[in-house]
Amino acid sequence: MAIVRVGFLELWVRDLERSLEFYQGLLGLRLERREGHVAYLRGYEELEWSLKLTQAPFPAVRALGFKVDSEGLEQGLAWARQEGLPHRLESDWGRPEILRLQDPFGYPLAFYFRAEKLPRVLQNYHEYRGPGLLRLDHLNVFSPEVAKATRYYQEALGFRLSEYTEDEEGRLWASWLHRKGNVHDIAFTNGEGPRLHHFAYWLPDAMAILRAADILAGAMRTDQIERGPGRHGISNAMFLYLRDPDGHRVELYTSDYLTVDPDHPPLRWSLSDPRRQTLWGHRTPRSWFLEGSPFLDLEGRPIPTRASGLEGIPEHVI
Structure with a gap:
């Protein structure tokens, strides 16, 4: 699959205002859009949003997003069908087509190519906040x-x-x-x-x-x-x-x-x-x-976890 890089993360949070006070207020991420209980943020080098926060009943992770090249979504669909993976196509703000799927290990992946480009602010140093x-x-x-x-x-x-x-x-x-x-x-x-x-x-x-x-x-x-x-x-x-x-x-x-x-x-x-x-x-x-x-599955349900088969890390290693 033609994956280019890590692209974004979607988090469920219990109180969006508290989360924005942390990510925007203390860490200085740029808030680019707010739609009710959903917020989209990015870093100063990024031309696309990279963090989506959604207020929800409990904290969780909805998606691990990866940018692909122009053929990546087609390749991803073929892979999902071949492996029999749960998948579907969705859209989001600034991203008209996202392939969401659950990989064989239970990780909720999302792949996209096209994304609305936000204004370049890398050299707007007077706007930098936080670290x-x-x-x-x-x-x-x-x-x-x-x-x-x-x-x-x-x-x-x-x-x-x-x-x-x-x-x-x-x-x-x-x-x-x-x-x-x-x-x-x-x-x-x-x-x-x-x-x-x-x-x-x-x-x-x-x-x-x-x-x-x-x-x-x-x-x-x-x-x-x-x-x-x-x-x-x-x-x-x-x-x-x-x-x-x-x-x-x-x-x-x-x-x-x-x-x-x-x-x-x-x-x-x-x-x-x-x-x-x-x-x-x-x-x-x-x-x-x-x-x-x-993690959450495609329907927003927590994905069951399994214990590691490699237990017993020696105390001196930790």
């Missing part, structure tokens, strides 16, 4: 079968492996897969799933990460900082993990590296190497390994 979020960078999902999902996304959807973690028995615990030529557009993390672990927005530099922490501190909201600031071993990126008012996890992310070479070799990390998660920074909290957001 200056530029663009949606990647998605990370919990999976009870990382090896199978990784192989399937490589073979069926054309993702390329950039980094991975395995234990001493050669069992795959996590994988980072990309289409756009940096470390990842999607990652699979061992755990109860399918669930969303986090989504990440790219920031311009490391100082923006620190500025985000200062903003949360100034607003007396440090309880929403779950992890960081720090630097990952995997991806080499600077990070800060936050929890929104509904507990959805968002990462502020910068300074990874290019993987555009077709023969770029995947980097292996040992599960016993503590530098893989944190090259430097504070110890990772247990919530980061255990908590995630539920």
Whole structure:
């Protein structure tokens, strides 16, 4: 399938005003449209909306969106029919045709090509708010079968492996897969799933990460900082993990590296190497390994989860 990059995320939230106060007010995403209980936001580099918030009875994730090329929707339909996947075509604001489907692992995917282009604001620096979020960078999902999902996304959807973690028995615990030529557009993390672990927005530099922490501190909201600031071993990126008012996890992310070479070799990390998660920074909290957001099927029902077959992470690894 001709996937170009990660494109958008749809979240269900319990209180749209509280969510907008967080994403627009504190993080500075641009609110581009508001229709009753629905809001569309984007970063300063983006020409399309990348985050849709819908007020709903409970928090959940409706769709993981990916941009495809001009033939991608036709290819996606053929794939869905061949695999017998639940699917349908829909439209949304600024996107006249979206293919929604549930993949073989239960993830609610959405593919689109055409999108209404919004005004360019990248150099409207006087309009920047918050730490200056530029663009949606990647998605990370919990999976009870990382090896199978990784192989399937490589073979069926054309993702390329950039980094991975395995234990001493050669069992795959996590994988980072990309289409756009940096470390990842999607990652699979061992755990109860399918669930969303986090989504990440790219920031311009490391100082923006620190500025985000200062903003949360100034607003007396440090309880929403779950992890960081720090630097990952995997991806080499600077990070800060936050929890929104509904507990959805968002990462502020910068300074990874290019993987555009077709023969770029995947980097292996040992599960016993503590530098893989944190090259430097504070110890990772247990919530980061255990908590995630539920997914919805095409009818808006929570997708059942399954426990991982790879249990028993040693305490020293966490």
